[in-house]
Amino acid sequence: MLKITHQFQQQATTFFLGERLLQLGNHVDRNRAVLVIDEHVERHHGHQLHDWKKIIVPAGEEVKNMATVELIIDGLIAHEADRKTTLVGIGGGMITDVAGFAASIYMRGIPFGFVPTTLLAQVDASIGGKNGVSHGKHKNLLGIIRQPEFILFDYELPLTMPDEEWHNGFAEIIKYACIMDAALFDYLETNREKALARDVAVLKYLVEKSVEAKIKVVLEDEFENGPRRWLNFGHTLGHAVEKLEHIAHGKAVAIGMVAAARFSEKLMDLPADQTLRLIKLINDYQLPVAFSSDKEAVFDIFKLDKKREKDVIHFVLLEKIGKATTMPVPIAELKGLLQEL
Known part of the structure; x- marks a missing residue:
């Protein structure tokens, strides 16, 4: 211990x-x-x-x-x-x-x-x-x-846990890898079979790396004024989809991360092959990558996100796998990006 x-x-x-x-x-x-x-x-x-x-x-x-x-x-x-x-x-x-x-x-x-x-x-x-x-x-x-x-x-x-719930938990680990730990992303790719088979040694490694990552961000920004917003990668759209489709949180975050990566291609010049690598990893952990909800209904929840300030949302985007940033994006522009998904 x-x-x-x-x-x-x-x-x-x-x-x-x-x-x-x-x-x-x-x-x-x-x-x-x-x-x-x-x-x-x-x-x-x-x-x-x-x-x-x-x-x-x-x-x-x-x-x-x-x-x-x-x-x-x-x-x-x-x-x-x-x-x-x-x-x-x-x-x-x-x-x-x-x-x-x-x-x-x-x-x-x-x-x-x-x-x-x-x-x-x-x-x-x-x-x-x-x-x-x-x-x-x-x-x-x-x-x-x-x-x-x-x-x-x-x-x-x-x-x-049931298999579906086990898979659900990997979304947040993938999130940490995306926003701050490219080596963890590599580990998830390499150790997929052991992770899905519930290997306790792999579980221990993944939990301790995740705890370390989240604590590092929270100690720097406990009350979410800056870098802690990175922890919301995939959550802005994910929360809307979660409510509308009544799906598990991890599934919704997985869908939200793919959408955020697509937005990052447009807003941050994230290479498309990085998005495809993320999609493959999410698929490998048996999580969804797309939503079926009406886009207007998604936007109606999306626009009331807690990270909104007046007419912008401080949206978490990727510069590359392992490095996140936050950008104030106008609500109207996000609506347009959402329509393009």
């Missing part, structure tokens, strides 16, 4: 990489903690946590809303949680986002930690302090940036 602590602006976070879920009690007092766990994770792993206080919530991205936050808060009240109680979110990205948000507003803020159980949550959603919920058709519209006290990474937990 590798233990690393990073000091963010308002909170230090300790990362327990390669720790087991059964060892959670070594890192938080079970008598002063409440777990938030979704029904699927409870079914697979709940027996390891039978003597903890729990709040069990429904699974699925569609319950990432204020109703689930209220359910968690009602559970905290029922367990007589006070300001020294630690809330621990155990599950995928929906759970970590919602648990972190509930902890941030209960009694004006209580400590919290995460045990991400999916590949997507381990490489992205649990890291960086973004907590929140969706509202209506707008993903992650309500939220706060607040860091957890700890994140425990058990590499055995994602192995129980």
